[in-house]
Amino acid sequence: MTDPPQYLSPTELKEWQRRLAEANKNNILCHCRACDREWVASTNETCTCGSTRVEHIACWQFPDG
Numbered sequence: 001m002t003d004p005p006q007y008l009s010p011t012e013l014k015e016w017q018r019r020l021a022e023a024n025k026n027n028i029l030c031h032c033r034a035c036d037r038e039w040v041a042s043t044n045e046t047c048t049c050g051s052t053r054v055e056h057i058a059c060w061q062f063p064d065g
């Protein structure tokens, strides 16, 4: 451990944003409002029951704990 960074450098900020976007892309919690099924997907999928009434929630938005 050396001096703690006061601000993210442009490179670090870019990396942070990229990781956020990636987490969002790969960890989408899908919830079907028709059959109440829940699953994790990398895209905004429709449900296997055929319903398109699916909620898409990015997992990284959930608070820790």
Ligand SMILES: [Zn+2]
Pocket (backbone or CB within 6 Å): 032, 033, 034, 035, 036, 037, 047, 048, 049, 050, 051
């Ligand atoms: Zn369904």
